[in-house]
Amino acid sequence: MAALAALAATVGGLLRLRAAGAEGQWRRLRGAGLLRGLLQPDSATGVAAQRRHVAHFTFQPDPEPQEYGQTQKMNLFQAITSALDNSLAKDPTAVIFGEDVAFGGVFRCTVGLRDKYGKDRVFNTPLCEQGIVGFGIGVAVTGATAIAEIQFADYIFPAFDQIVNEAAKYRYRSGDLFNCGSLTIRAPWGCVGHGALYHSQSPEAFFAHCPGIKVVVPRSPFQAKGLLLSCIEDKNPCIFFEPKILYRAAVEQVPVEPYNIPLSQAEVIQEGSDVTLVAWGTQVHVIREVASMAQEKLGVSCEVIDLRTILPWDMDTVCKSVIKTGRLLISHEAPLTGGFASEISSTVQEECFLNLEAPISRVCGYDTPFPHIFEPFYIPDKWKCYDALRKMINY
Amino acid sequence: MAVAAAAAAARIWGSSRGLGQAGLLLLRRPGAWGLARSLPQRRAQQHFPSLDDKPQFPGASAEFVDKLEFIQPNVISGIPVYRVMDRQGQIINPSEDPHLPQEKVLKFYKSMTLLNTMDRILYESQRQGRISFYMTNYGEEGTHVGSAAALDNTDLVFGQYREAAVGAAYAAKRANANRVVICYFGEGAASEGDAHAGFNFAATLECPIIFFCRNNGYAISTPTSEQYRGDGIAARGPGYGIMSIRVDGNDVFAVYNATKEARRRAVAENQPFLIEAMTYRIGHHSTSDDSSAYRSVDEVSYWDKQDHPISRLRHHLQGRGWWDEEQEKAWRKQSRKKVMEAFEQAERKPKPSPSLLFSDVYQEMPPQLRKQQEALARHLQTYGEHYPLDHFEK
Numbered sequence: 066m067a068a069l070a071a072l073a074a075t076v077g078g079l080l081r082l083r084a085a086g087a088e089g090q091w092r093r094l095r096g097a098g099l100l101r102g103l104l105q106p107d108s109a110t111g112v113a114a115q116r117r118h119v120a121h122f123t124f125q126p127d128p129e130p131q132e133y134g135q136t137q138k139m140n141l142f143q144a145i146t147s148a149l150d151n152s153l154a155k156d157p158t159a160v161i162f163g164e165d166v167a168f169g170g171v172f173r174c175t176v177g178l179r180d181k182y183g184k185d186r187v188f189n190t191p192l193c194e195q196g197i198v199g200f201g202i203g204v205a206v207t208g209a210t211a212i213a214e215i216q217f218a219d220y221i222f223p224a225f226d227q228i229v230n231e232a233a234k235y236r237y238r239s240g241d242l243f244n245c246g247s248l249t250i251r252a253p254w255g256c257v258g259h260g261a262l263y264h265s266q267s268p269e270a271f272f273a274h275c276p277g278i279k280v281v282v283p284r285s286p287f288q289a290k291g292l293l294l295s296c297i298e299d300k301n302p303c304i305f306f307e308p309k310i311l312y313r314a315a316v317e318q319v320p321v322e323p324y325n326i327p328l329s330q331a332e333v334i335q336e337g338s339d340v341t342l343v344a345w346g347t348q349v350h351v352i353r354e355v356a357s358m359a360q361e362k363l364g365v366s367c368e369v370i371d372l373r374t375i376l377p378w379d380m381d382t383v384c385k386s387v388i389k390t391g392r393l394l395i396s397h398e399a400p401l402t403g404g405f406a407s408e409i410s411s412t413v414q415e416e417c418f419l420n421l422e423a424p425i426s427r428v429c430g431y432d433t434p435f436p437h438i439f440e441p442f443y444i445p446d447k448w449k450c451y452d453a454l455r456k457m458i459n460y
Numbered sequence: 461m462a463v464a465a466a467a468a469a470a471r472i473w474g475s476s477r478g479l480g481q482a483g484l485l486l487l488r489r490p491g492a493w494g495l496a497r498s499l500p501q502r503r504a505q506q507h508f509p510s511l512d513d514k515p516q517f518p519g520a521s522a523e524f525v526d527k528l529e530f531i532q533p534n535v536i537s538g539i540p541v542y543r544v545m546d547r548q549g550q551i552i553n554p555s556e557d558p559h560l561p562q563e564k565v566l567k568f569y570k571s572m573t574l575l576n577t578m579d580r581i582l583y584e585s586q587r588q589g590r591i592s593f594y595m596t597n598y599g600e601e602g603t604h605v606g607s608a609a610a611l612d613n614t615d616l617v618f619g620q621y622r623e624a625a626v627g628a629a630y631a632a633k634r635a636n637a638n639r640v641v642i643c644y645f646g647e648g649a650a651s652e653g654d655a656h657a658g659f660n661f662a663a664t665l666e667c668p669i670i671f672f673c674r675n676n677g678y679a680i681s682t683p684t685s686e687q688y689r690g691d692g693i694a695a696r697g698p699g700y701g702i703m704s705i706r707v708d709g710n711d712v713f714a715v716y717n718a719t720k721e722a723r724r725r726a727v728a729e730n731q732p733f734l735i736e737a738m739t740y741r742i743g744h745h746s747t748s749d750d751s752s753a754y755r756s757v758d759e760v761s762y763w764d765k766q767d768h769p770i771s772r773l774r775h776h777l778q779g780r781g782w783w784d785e786e787q788e789k790a791w792r793k794q795s796r797k798k799v800m801e802a803f804e805q806a807e808r809k810p811k812p813s814p815s816l817l818f819s820d821v822y823q824e825m826p827p828q829l830r831k832q833q834e835a836l837a838r839h840l841q842t843y844g845e846h847y848p849l850d851h852f853e854k
Contacts, residue, residue, distance in 0.1 A: 160634070185634060191664055196623050196657030200665075203627020203641075207616075209634070211627065227654075231621065241820045245624075276821050276829075300823040329826065377826040 120258065120310070121446045122350040126317035127287055133320035142312040144286035144319045145174040145251075148293040149212065151323040153182045156210050159297075161187045163197055163214030171216060172253055172312050198224035198250060202232050205245035205302070212297060215252040218306055219263040225271070232302040233277030246300035251293070254282065254306035255347050256398050256444055261437035267346070267399040269375045272304055273408060279303040279328055280375040284349040285311070286319045291326030292373065299328060308346040331379035333386065337368035340454060341386040343395045343409060345372040348445070352396055355450040365458055375405055383409060384416045391422035392457050396445050401429040423460035426453045538691030541738055543708035544717060547767055549776030558713055562782050568609060568712055569777060570791065572601035572770050577795045579743070581803060586747040590807065599710070599742030602769030603674050606715025610723055611642060618643040622658030622671070629667035633730055640723045642670040648679025650693045659700040662732035670722050671702075671734045674709065676741035681754040697734035709737030710769040740767070813853045814840070
C-alpha cells in the first residue's frame with residue numbers, strides 16, 4: 066500500500082517535472098529504485114529513454130525600450146500583472162473577475178491585486194464561462210471597466226453565444242444607445258508542450274468571423290503589456306489571448322509605467338526582400354528562427370511580420386510587404402482549414418495577385434483536435450516552415 | 461488505496477489541512493482497513509469529539525441523519541401564490557392594501573389599457589402588411605405595469621440578458637448608485653443555461669437585482685408541463701440562496717407590493733430577489749403563431765373573461781367610485797386616437813440611409829468596413845432600381 070502511494074506520488078512528481086522542464090531534477094529521479102522498472106537507459110532495453118522534448122521555439126526578447134521610462138525584468142505573466150495593476154490604479158471602476166483570480170490565478174497573472182485593490186475589485190466567480198462573460202457585459206454596459214478571465218482559451222466556447230450574439234452586437238443593435246466597449250476578456254492560449262486537447266487550443270479563427278469584437282495576440286512581455294492596456298482602454302469589447310508557453314519562458318525588460326501599443330497595426334520586426342513571413346503569438350519566434358535559417362542555408366532574405374491584432378487586421382502592412390517580396394508564408398498552430406491564414410491568403414491574392422511569384426503557403430496545425438502525445442508532430446515547427454519556404458523559393 | 465493516499469496526504473499537509481480531518485476519520489475506523497495499527501502512535505491519541513456531532517464539510521452545514529430518505533419535490537402544494545385582490549377586485553387582507561392615491565391607480569389602469577389598445581392596433585397592422593412582426597401582451601399587462609410602477613426612474617431594466625443584468629447590478633452596487641436592476645424573462649427562458657448562471661452569480665456576488673419571471677403557461681407552443689417538472693421557477697430560487705416569492709401576476713397590487721419590497725431590500729441588503737408572477741398568455745406568441753394549433757379556444761376564453769388583470773383593476777376602481785362607464789368610453793376613444801396618430805406619424809417617416817448599415821459595429825469604422833460601405837454605394841448607383849430605395853433616406 067505504502068509502495069503504491071509512493072509510486073503515485075512519484076508519477077505525480079514526474080508529471081510536474083515535465084511541466085516545469087527541469088532537466089536536473091529529472092536526472093536525480095531516474096536514480097530512484099522504483100523507477101528502474103519504468104525507465105531504462107538506451108543500452109539496457111534498446112528503447113529510447115523518455116526524455117522531455119525541447120521547446121519548439123526560442124524566445125527572442127526585443128531590445129530594451131527607451132521611450133517609456135524605467136523598465137524592469139518581467140516575464141509574460143508579470144507583464145500582464147503590471148498592466149492589470151496600472152489599470153486598476155488609474156481607473157476606479159475597473160474590476161477583474163473569473164475562476165481562481167482571487168488567490169492570484171492558475172498562471173499567477175493576478176497575484177497581489179486583490180490585497181492591493183480589495184475583494185470587491187478582484188474576485189472569483191462560480192465555474193461558468195457564459196456567466197463570466199455575460200456578467201462582464203453587464204458591468205461594461207454601466208460604463209465600468211470589466212476585465213474577465215477565462216481560465217484557458219479552450220474553455221471559451223460556453224461563452225461563445227455571449228461574445229458573438231451579445232457583446233459583439235450590443236452597440237450595433239441599440240444604434241449606439243448602449244455598448245459594452247469597456248469589456249476585455251483574457252485567456253491563456255496556444256500549445257504548451259503537454260496541454261493536449263483542452264489546454265492547447267488557439268481559437269482566434271472562430272472569433273475572427275465576428276464583427277464587433279477585437280482579437281489580439283501578443284508575442285512577448287513588452288508587447289503584451291502595451292497591447293493589453295490598449296484592449297482595456299479600447300471602446301470595443303476585446304479578446305486578449307496570452308500564449309501560455311511564454312508565461313515563464315519569455316523574459317525581457319518591460320516599462321513599469323503604463324504605455325500603449327496600437328491595435329490593428331502589424332509590426333514588421335525584420336525587414337527582408339525575398340519572402341514575407343506572417344505569424345502571431347508564440348509562432349512569431351518560430352518564423353524568426355526560420356528567417357535566420359533561410360538566410361544562412363539558402364541566402365534568402367525574409368521579411369518577418371507579427372500580425373498582433375487578428376480582428377480587425379492590418380491588411381495594408383501585409384499587402385505592402387507582399388508587393389515588395391512577391392512571396393507569402395503564413396503560419397499558425399490552429400488547424401489549417403478555416404484557420405486565420407485562409408483569410409489572409411484570400412485577401413492577399415485579391416489585392417496582390419499580379420505581384421505573387423508563388424502560391425501563398427500556409428504552415429498550420431493539422432485538421433485534428435490538438436493531440437496529446439503527438440504534439441511534437443502536430444505543431445508547425447521550424448522544419449515544416451523551412452521546408453515550405455524552400456519549396457516556395459524554388460517554385 | 462484512498463486510505464493510503466489520505467495517510468500520505470496527512471503526513472505531508474498535517475492534520476489541520478483539507479484532506480486531513482476526513483482522512484483521519486477513515487483512519488480511525490477500526491478493523492476494516494487494518495491500518496490503524498500501522499500508523500504512528502501519536503495519530504491514535506488525537507481526539508476530535510466534535511467530529512461525530514456535526515458535519516465539518518466546507519460545502520454544506522446541515523445536520524447528520526441516519527435514515528435513508530430522498531427529499532420529495534413538492535409540486536402539488538408548492539410555493540403559495542401571493543395576492544391582494546380577489547377576482548372581483550376586492551382587497552382581501554386590508555393590511556396588504558398598498559393605499560395608493562387615486563391618481564396613481566388610475567395611471568396603472570390607463571397604462572394597462574393603453575398597452576392593450578396599442579396591441580390591438582399593431583396586431584391588425586401586421587395583418588394588413590404595414591409592419592413585419594408583432595408580439596402582444598394580452599393577459600400580462602398586470603405584470604408589466606405593477607412591477608414598473610414599483611421602480612425608480614433611474615433603475616435599470618433588462619428585458620432578457622440575465623447574466624448582463626447581474627453584471628450591471630454589481631457595478632451599480634460598487635458605484636453606490638442606489639439603483640436596482642430588474643431583469644424580465646419568461647418561464648421558457650428560465651430553462652436557458654444563462655438563467656442558471658445569472659441566479660448563481662447574483663447570489664454569490666451579492667447583487668441588487670430583481671429577477672422577474674413571467675410564468676404565462678406557454679413558451680410558444682410548449683406548455684409548462686414540458687418546460688419543467690419542479691414547482692415552477694420560484695422553487696429554484698432557494699436552491700441558489702435567493703429570496704423568492706410567487707405572486708398572482710393578474711393582480712396588479714400583488715405585483716406592485718412584491719416588487720416594491722424586493723426593490724427596497726435588494727438595494728438595502730445587496731442581495732437578489734426572485735419574483736415569479738403567475739399569469740396567462742391570452743394572445744398568440746406572436747403574429748407568426750396560431751395558438752389554436754395547440755390549445756383550446758375555451759381555455760383562452762376562460763382567462764380572457766374570468767381572470768383578466770385589466771378587468772380586475774377596473775372592478776376595483778369602480779368599487780371605489782374612481783371610474784365609470786362614461787370615463788371608460790371616453791378613454792377608449794382617446795387611447796385609440798393616441799395610438800393611431802403615433803402610428804401614422806411613424807409610418808410617414810422614411811427609413812434611415814442604407815449607409816448606416818455599417819455604423820456602430822465598432823465605435824470607429826475600421827478601413828475594411830469603410831471599403832465595403834463604399835462598395836455598396838457604388839453598387840446602388842448602378843443597380844439601385846432593384847432596391848426599395850424610395851422608402852429610405854439618401
